[in-house]
Amino acid sequence: MPTVTLNKDVFEKLVGKRLPLERLKDRISMLGTDLERIGGNEIVVEVFPNRPDMLSEQGFARAFAAFIGAKEGLKQYLVEKPKKDYRVTVTKEVARIRPYTACAIVVGLSFDDERIKEVIQIQEKLHVTFGRNRKKAAIGIYPLEGIALPITYTAKAPDSFRFRPLEYPSELSGRQILSKHPKGRDYARLLEGAERYPLFIDARGSILSMPPIINSHLTGKISERTREVFIECSGHDLPTLQQCLNMIVCALADMGGEIHAMRVAYPDRTVVTPDLAPRAMALDCGYINRRLGLSLSEKEMVALLARMGHGHEKGRVLIPAYRADILHQVDLAEDVAIAYGYENFEPEIPNVSTIGAEDPSAVFRRKVGEILVGLGLMETSTYNITDKASQTARMRADIPLVPLKNALTADYDTLRAWVLPSVLGVLESNRQYEYPQNLFCIGEVFSSAPAGSKAETGVREQTRVAVALCGRDADYTAVRQVFQALFDALATGYTIRPAEHPSFIEGRVGRVSVGDGKGQRDVAYIGELHPEAITNFGLEMPVAGFELNLSELFSVISGAEDPEN
Amino acid sequence: MADTSDDLVRLLANLHPLERAVLPHLRKETTLDGLVRASSLKEVEVMRALQWLANRRAVSLAADISETVSLDSEGRRVAKEGLPERKLLLLLAKKPIPMEDLVRREELAKDERDIALGILKGKAAATIEKGEISLTDQGRRLVDKDSLEEQFLKSLAKGERKIAELSPEERYSLDALRKRKRLVRVVIRKRRVVSLTPLGRQLSLLSVEKRGSPPPPAERLTPQMLASGVWKRKVFRQFDVAINVPKRYPARRHFVNLAIDYAKRVWLDMGFEEMTGPIVQTSFWNFDALFTAQDHPVREMQDTFFVGEPEFGTLPEKEVVDAVRRSHETGTEGSAGWQYAWDPKEAKRNVLRTHTTVLSALTLAKGTVKVPGKYFALGRNYRNETMDWSHLFEFNQTEGIVIDPDANFRHLLGYLKQFFMKMGFPDARFRPGYFSYTEPSVEIDVLHPAKKIWIELGGAGIFRPEVVEPLLGKDIPVLAWGPGFDRTIMEYYGIQDIRDLYLNDLKQLREMRYWMR
Secondary structure: OOEEEEEHHHHHHHHOOOOOHHHHHHHHHHOOEEEEEEEOOEEEEEEOOOOHHHOOHHHHHHHHHHHOOOOOOOOOOOEEOOOOOOEEEEOHHHHHOOOEEEEEEEEOOOOOHHHHHHHHHHHHHHHHOOOOOOOOEEEEEEEHHHOOOOEEEEEEOOOOOEEOEOOOOOOEEHHHHHHHOHHHHHHHHHHOOOOOEEEEEOOOOOEEEEOOOEEEOOOOOOOOOOOOEEEEEEEOOHHHHHHHHHHHHHHHHHOOOEEEEEEEEOOOOEEEEOOOOOEEEEOOHHHHHHHHOOOOOHHHHHHHHHOOOOEEEOOEEEEOOOOOOOOOHHHHHHHHHHHHOHHHOOOOOOOOOOOOEOOHHHHHHHHHHHHHHHOOOEEEOOOOEEOHHHHOHHHOOOOOOEEEOOOOOHHHOEEOOOOHHHHHHHHHOOOOOOOOEEEEEEEEEEEEOOOOOOOOOOEEEEEEEEEEEEOOOOOHHHHHHHHHHHHHHOOOOOEEEEOOOOOEEEEEEEEEEEOOHHHOEEEEEEEEEOHHHHHHOOOOOOEEEEEEEHHHHHHHHHOOOOOOO | OOOOHHHHHHHHHOOOHHHHHHHHHHHOOOEHHHHHHHHOOOHHHHHHHHHHHHHOOOEEEEEEEEEEEEEOHHHHHHHHHOOHHHHHHHHHHHOOEEHHHHOOOOOOOHHHHHHHHHHHHHOOOEEEEOOEEEEOHHHHHHOOOOOHHHHHHHHHHOOOEEHHHOOHHHHHHHHHHHOOOOOEEEEEEEEEEEEEOHHHHHHHHHHHHOOOOOOOOEOOOOHHHHHHOHHHHOOEOOOOOOOOOOOOOOOOOOHHHHHHHHHHHHHHHOOOEEOOOOOEEEHHHHOHHHOOOOOOHHHOOOOOOEEOOOOEOOOOOHHHHHHHHHHHHOOOOOOOOOOOOOOHHHHHEEEEOOOOHHHHHHHHHOOOOOOOEEEEEEEEEEOOOOOEOOEOOEEEEEEEEEEOOOOOHHHHHHHHHHHHHHOOOOOEEEEEOOEOOEEEEEEEEEEOOOOOOEEEEEEEEEEOHHHHHHHHOOOOOEEEEOOEOHHHHHHHHOOOOHHHHHOOOHHHHHHOOOOOO
């Protein structure tokens, strides 16, 4: 979750009110943010990703001041009309790479170290969250004094231009920036395969930046002398960029800046940005009351919405231009709920009659567990994710597995195809205890779905139980007794035929089937584990066991189709 | 304490056969070994008898701790063959040897040469001059005489020695030999020493005198006694009913499953129907159907497990797919959606489910879903992260949905409060939260009853219309929650490290507190 760091003095000045610490903590968390820590003059707050507008000191303070009632209602931001040269011309060359930009100029600012840090924080937080690591939106902020207006947003071949990127000692070509500059390497994938790289160029022909990668060192760095800035957001979707720009200029206006619009001239049309007019949405009091279980009057609701920074006019809510998260009436409902206070809702259990029902296959699974415990076996619980060797080589078996694509470690990089190796793993980790150790585990197994399967994923998932008896007397008879007792309890017959399985001793392994005729299904292997498999797991005691497919068995017993097949 | 001789006789009559067997020997033997030999019982049997007798204050037990020294593996060999320095001494006694020749002599193993030479030089018994080793006068005097170390080794060859009983010369030899590898071994021995108390002495005398007179009381009630009626004439030995017995461990269900079974019953009691379903899901159900935009960070590699093969699945029927696509691209009734081009290929990507909420989405899309209806699921989910004490890649969630045209936010809080009350957390607190598929959204904290701290358990909310409408065909309120369940389990069992949930350590499984709700 993104965090924003607030300077306590700046924050309190912006809010216009000082709260005792406990109250401050409580209000921060009831606003739908999470206080991470307060230390010294620093407050660190987690902001949910739906509220990028709160990822600046100014934005957070604005929302907070409204919420605690210090500065309620819609905050108006004035936008001056574009002056003559306040223009950005977008050429057709960028259309295929990074087609849109939304721009603005803010004047009358003053910067000190703290301010510069604040601006950098806004830019970085928005890049990571709302901008999806610059893919969706990349932001450039430049001191206006070094720029000759108007500006051109165009694209050029990677080797056809050179400039000195920010914090780099020398000039580089566009292509070199992607391989040599740290930011270039970080974001190179965003321009991968592009024939031309996007550029902002001023009226003198100086390169201002190469979005979404880096500004020019000469014109792209805010200093304490900066009074006026040029801001651009570039990306693939104009409304997204406009929202992004709105969040930045509102924060800069809260720092005392004066917002000037710019004309962004595309080959086919001209757009004036930013547009800070609030968005109007009809207020459906009935819907909101029904959803929240409240009975607020329209007046009360409007008052609550004011606590969330919204305005109101003729039955319509005026949503501030920096709010990007109000998609639907439900979003207004949540704002009403937050302003009302989650702590003030009276929990209630409605009188709705429904009949509870456990899933029949889950009941079956539970019963099998109970029967096995009755037979003196200890239940274990193991991971469905495991390693390849345990499933195959250590068991002397060659079984196809369903691998994971992006596992962090080879110890857990595949889904298991059978459970018995997991139980042997448990035995392996319990060698220090006395024997016999008689265990079972019920778990999921994964394999490629057979042709004609209904599984949308192409993966077949079934439940199996594995039993392992380990000790001097663990032999075929002993495990067969457990098996027989289980099937007696389930009142189900079965047949066993001799089988071959590399994990078991030859001649001491059986294949079990249930049902008859066309409905006959193989459901289990049972036998004495092969000495090599036993020693592969570091054991020095015989192991006899079985692996039983509970999904198949249940479908035969209940007559129901396995939904996975 | 038995005061009268009647008491003594009764006490004697109630001795266990093992106690009875050991008692007569206690006047002569005072060690465990001696008693084992004299009584012909097993050591463990003698120990048990002594323990019981000690409980009756008939004997007192003490441990005699002694350090002994004996020959180690190498020591046994050199006791026969002689120490390396002795071998070299004997060689040099014949004639001086050039250094380079020493290497070729077979009498001394490679690692012995340096030791032997070093020791002889240390004792001023040999010198090296012009590359030749020869004995000094001092050395020649040593040829016919065993060194102190050798004398000590020879004495050890006859048997172990108590260190406390060694002479100063032998102590010196021991210290020297201990510095060398595997020559001697020092063992700390604990010997049990038994002595009779006055009561024990009386008992032991009685046990000898009374031998043969009245028959000892019966030990076990046998089927034969019952069949023949002999039991009527028998006196049964009285037991020490307060005595400790060897532990037994029941087989049991895994403690996590016991907790899950209980939580399931709570939902069942509240009228909820269980949802089950696969762990491997397409992104369509896990993300898209829950209105999670395709560029949402949760769908990136670092959070979610993707399946390697088959990497992609298929999408469900066109109607649902189109409805979900619309909700993302342009929104449902009254909503703007996420405003981007939805990619069906991205939706086909197979993942390990990241939340049981996927089962709620599947349930809503089923034609058989009941309205009003209440559903729950309790199952494992996956997140791709490194394991540590508070993170596990497999985690349990308790999921629920209530589909009800009249459902509202207060009902959501009501169901959750009730559930956590039944789980042992009477105080629940709700804070605003954020999930892409619910609005309003809630974070649930419960107050730990003993520690009095708030525990964050996870989220809930009312499904967004953009989720419900495409799946259910109409927008009616669906309350939904999916708090994590592992923390609740850990608090109950007092587990600090989340990995201990699936440690499968037999001692832990046997001794874990039982789920008593």
